Amino acid sequence: MAIDDLLDEHEQGERVRNWLRSNALTLVGGVLLGLAVIYGWRWWGEHRLTQSHQMHATYEQAIRQAEAGTADAGAVLAGQQGAYATLAALRVAKIQVEAGKADEAIATLRGVEADPTLQPVVTQRLAQLLIATDKADEALKLLDGQTDSAGLELRGDALLATGQREQAREEYNKALTALDVAAPSRRRLELKLQDAGGRVSDPAEPT
Known part of the structure:
Protein backbone atom coordinates (compact mmCIF):
# COMPACT_ATOMS: atom_id res chain seq x y z
CA MET A 1 0.00 0.00 0.00
CA ALA A 2 1.42 3.41 -0.95
CA ILE A 3 2.36 6.03 1.69
CA ASP A 4 -0.14 8.42 0.15
CA ASP A 5 -2.87 5.88 0.65
CA LEU A 6 -1.92 5.45 4.30
CA LEU A 7 -1.94 9.19 4.81
CA ASP A 8 -5.35 9.40 3.17
CA GLU A 9 -6.70 6.68 5.44
CA HIS A 10 -5.16 8.38 8.50
CA GLU A 11 -6.64 11.70 7.48
CA GLN A 12 -10.03 10.11 6.86
CA GLY A 13 -9.89 8.39 10.25
CA GLU A 14 -9.10 11.68 11.96
CA ARG A 15 -11.99 13.33 10.21
CA VAL A 16 -14.33 10.57 11.34
CA ARG A 17 -13.11 10.84 14.94
CA ASN A 18 -13.44 14.61 14.89
CA TRP A 19 -16.94 14.30 13.50
CA LEU A 20 -17.91 11.81 16.17
CA ARG A 21 -16.53 14.06 18.92
CA SER A 22 -18.42 17.03 17.49
CA ASN A 23 -21.67 15.13 17.13
CA ALA A 24 -21.53 12.82 20.13
CA LEU A 25 -24.35 14.57 21.98
CA THR A 26 -26.54 14.54 18.87
CA LEU A 27 -25.92 10.84 18.34
CA VAL A 28 -26.63 9.97 21.96
CA GLY A 29 -29.73 12.14 21.91
CA GLY A 30 -30.97 10.42 18.76
CA VAL A 31 -30.50 6.98 20.29
CA LEU A 32 -32.27 8.02 23.48
CA LEU A 33 -35.11 9.56 21.47
CA GLY A 34 -35.48 6.37 19.46
CA LEU A 35 -35.61 4.30 22.65
CA ALA A 36 -38.16 6.70 24.13
CA VAL A 37 -40.36 6.39 21.04
CA ILE A 38 -40.21 2.60 21.16
CA TYR A 39 -40.96 2.54 24.90
CA GLY A 40 -43.73 5.10 24.55
CA TRP A 41 -45.35 3.15 21.72
CA ARG A 42 -45.28 -0.06 23.76
CA TRP A 43 -46.67 1.72 26.82
CA TRP A 44 -49.45 3.28 24.75
CA GLY A 45 -50.37 -0.09 23.26
CA GLU A 46 -50.50 -1.73 26.68
CA HIS A 47 -52.46 1.22 28.08
CA ARG A 48 -55.03 0.99 25.28
CA LEU A 49 -55.34 -2.76 25.79
CA THR A 50 -55.91 -2.28 29.52
CA GLN A 51 -58.50 0.41 28.83
CA SER A 52 -60.24 -1.85 26.33
CA HIS A 53 -60.46 -4.66 28.88
CA GLN A 54 -61.79 -2.30 31.53
CA MET A 55 -64.41 -0.85 29.19
CA HIS A 56 -65.50 -4.30 28.08
CA ALA A 57 -65.89 -5.37 31.71
CA THR A 58 -67.93 -2.23 32.47
CA TYR A 59 -70.28 -2.78 29.55
CA GLU A 60 -70.71 -6.46 30.33
CA GLN A 61 -71.55 -5.51 33.91
CA ALA A 62 -74.22 -3.04 32.74
CA ILE A 63 -75.80 -5.60 30.42
CA ARG A 64 -75.80 -8.30 33.13
CA GLN A 65 -77.45 -5.89 35.56
CA ALA A 66 -80.09 -4.95 33.00
CA GLU A 67 -80.83 -8.60 32.24
CA ALA A 68 -81.09 -9.31 35.98
CA GLY A 69 -83.47 -6.40 36.41
CA THR A 70 -81.11 -4.48 38.69
CA ALA A 71 -82.21 -0.92 39.31
CA ASP A 72 -80.23 1.81 37.56
CA ALA A 73 -78.33 -0.62 35.35
CA GLY A 74 -77.73 2.22 32.92
CA ALA A 75 -76.00 4.27 35.63
CA VAL A 76 -72.92 2.10 35.07
CA LEU A 77 -72.64 3.65 31.60
CA ALA A 78 -73.27 7.25 32.67
CA GLY A 79 -70.62 9.53 31.23
CA GLN A 80 -68.99 6.74 29.22
CA GLN A 81 -67.86 7.64 25.70
CA GLY A 82 -67.19 5.87 22.42
CA ALA A 83 -68.77 3.31 20.15
CA TYR A 84 -68.63 0.43 22.67
CA ALA A 105 -84.25 3.20 29.25
CA ILE A 106 -84.65 6.94 28.63
CA ALA A 107 -82.21 7.67 31.47
CA THR A 108 -79.74 5.16 30.05
CA LEU A 109 -79.73 6.75 26.60
CA ARG A 110 -79.53 10.25 28.02
CA GLY A 111 -76.62 9.32 30.27
CA VAL A 112 -74.19 7.99 27.69
CA GLU A 113 -72.01 10.30 25.58
CA ALA A 114 -72.80 8.75 22.22
CA ASP A 115 -70.22 8.16 19.53
CA PRO A 116 -70.81 10.76 16.75
CA THR A 117 -71.42 8.08 14.13
CA LEU A 118 -74.06 6.43 16.32
CA GLN A 119 -75.61 9.62 17.68
CA PRO A 120 -78.50 9.61 15.14
CA VAL A 121 -79.45 6.08 16.23
CA VAL A 122 -79.44 7.08 19.91
CA THR A 123 -81.40 10.27 19.19
CA GLN A 124 -84.09 8.44 17.23
CA ARG A 125 -84.37 5.62 19.75
CA LEU A 126 -84.68 8.15 22.55
CA ALA A 127 -87.34 10.05 20.59
CA GLN A 128 -89.35 6.85 20.16
CA LEU A 129 -89.31 6.29 23.92
CA LEU A 130 -90.27 9.89 24.65
CA ILE A 131 -93.26 9.64 22.30
CA ALA A 132 -94.30 6.34 23.86
CA THR A 133 -94.19 7.87 27.36
CA ASP A 134 -96.29 10.94 26.52
CA LYS A 135 -93.31 13.25 26.12
CA ALA A 136 -93.88 14.08 22.46
CA ASP A 137 -92.97 17.76 22.95
CA GLU A 138 -89.53 16.72 24.20
CA ALA A 139 -89.19 14.36 21.24
CA LEU A 140 -89.92 17.20 18.81
CA LYS A 141 -87.16 19.32 20.33
CA LEU A 142 -84.78 16.39 20.19
CA LEU A 143 -85.59 15.73 16.52
CA ASP A 144 -85.28 19.34 15.43
CA GLY A 145 -83.30 19.53 12.20
CA GLN A 146 -83.65 15.83 11.31
CA THR A 147 -83.69 15.34 7.54
CA ASP A 148 -83.42 11.58 7.03
CA SER A 149 -86.51 9.45 6.52
CA ALA A 150 -86.47 7.85 9.98
CA GLY A 151 -86.11 11.18 11.72
CA LEU A 152 -88.89 12.76 9.66
CA GLU A 153 -91.17 9.81 10.38
CA LEU A 154 -90.57 10.21 14.10
CA ARG A 155 -91.29 13.92 13.85
CA GLY A 156 -94.59 12.96 12.23
CA ASP A 157 -95.31 10.56 15.08
CA ALA A 158 -94.57 13.25 17.67
CA LEU A 159 -96.70 15.84 15.89
CA LEU A 160 -99.57 13.38 15.60
CA ALA A 161 -99.27 12.58 19.30
CA THR A 162 -99.69 16.29 20.10
CA GLY A 163 -102.75 16.57 17.85
CA GLN A 164 -101.02 18.41 15.00
CA ARG A 165 -102.35 16.20 12.22
CA GLU A 166 -101.69 18.52 9.29
CA GLN A 167 -98.06 19.05 10.31
CA ALA A 168 -97.73 15.31 10.88
CA ARG A 169 -98.92 14.64 7.33
CA GLU A 170 -96.30 17.05 6.02
CA GLU A 171 -93.53 15.22 7.87
CA TYR A 172 -94.78 11.81 6.70
CA ASN A 173 -94.83 13.07 3.10
CA LYS A 174 -91.28 14.36 3.46
CA ALA A 175 -90.25 11.01 4.93
CA LEU A 176 -91.76 9.15 2.00
CA THR A 177 -89.96 11.43 -0.45
CA ALA A 178 -86.65 10.71 1.27
CA LEU A 179 -87.32 6.95 1.39
CA ASP A 180 -86.37 4.48 -1.30
CA VAL A 181 -89.37 3.10 -3.18
CA ALA A 182 -88.35 -0.49 -2.37
CA ALA A 183 -87.64 0.15 1.34
CA PRO A 184 -89.37 -2.38 3.65
CA SER A 185 -90.54 0.43 5.94
CA ARG A 186 -92.37 2.27 3.14
CA ARG A 187 -95.68 0.45 3.67
CA ARG A 188 -95.66 1.28 7.39
CA LEU A 189 -95.05 4.94 6.61
CA GLU A 190 -97.86 4.98 4.03
CA LEU A 191 -100.27 3.58 6.61
CA LYS A 192 -99.23 6.28 9.08
CA LEU A 193 -99.88 8.96 6.46
CA GLN A 194 -103.33 7.52 5.73
CA ASP A 195 -104.15 7.30 9.45
CA ALA A 196 -103.24 10.99 9.73
CA GLY A 197 -105.74 11.79 6.96
CA GLY A 198 -103.26 12.01 4.11
CA ARG A 199 -103.29 10.48 0.65
CA VAL A 200 -100.61 8.14 -0.56
CA SER A 201 -99.54 9.22 -4.03
CA ASP A 202 -97.56 7.29 -6.60
CA PRO A 203 -93.81 7.70 -5.96
CA ALA A 204 -93.47 9.32 -9.38
CA GLU A 205 -96.11 11.94 -8.59
CA PRO A 206 -95.32 15.17 -6.74
CA THR A 207 -96.63 15.14 -3.15
Missing part, protein backbone atom coordinates in the same frame (compact mmCIF):
# COMPACT_ATOMS: atom_id res chain seq x y z
CA ALA A 85 -70.37 2.53 25.31
CA THR A 86 -73.03 3.62 22.84
CA LEU A 87 -73.74 0.08 21.67
CA ALA A 88 -73.89 -1.11 25.27
CA ALA A 89 -76.34 1.69 26.17
CA LEU A 90 -78.57 0.77 23.23
CA ARG A 91 -78.51 -2.87 24.34
CA VAL A 92 -79.25 -2.02 27.97
CA ALA A 93 -82.07 0.34 26.93
CA LYS A 94 -83.60 -2.40 24.77
CA ILE A 95 -83.55 -4.83 27.70
CA GLN A 96 -85.11 -2.20 29.96
CA VAL A 97 -87.90 -1.49 27.46
CA GLU A 98 -88.65 -5.18 27.11
CA ALA A 99 -88.91 -5.33 30.91
CA GLY A 100 -91.42 -2.48 30.88
CA LYS A 101 -88.95 0.09 32.26
CA ALA A 102 -89.18 2.80 29.63
CA ASP A 103 -88.20 5.59 32.01
CA GLU A 104 -85.00 3.75 32.95
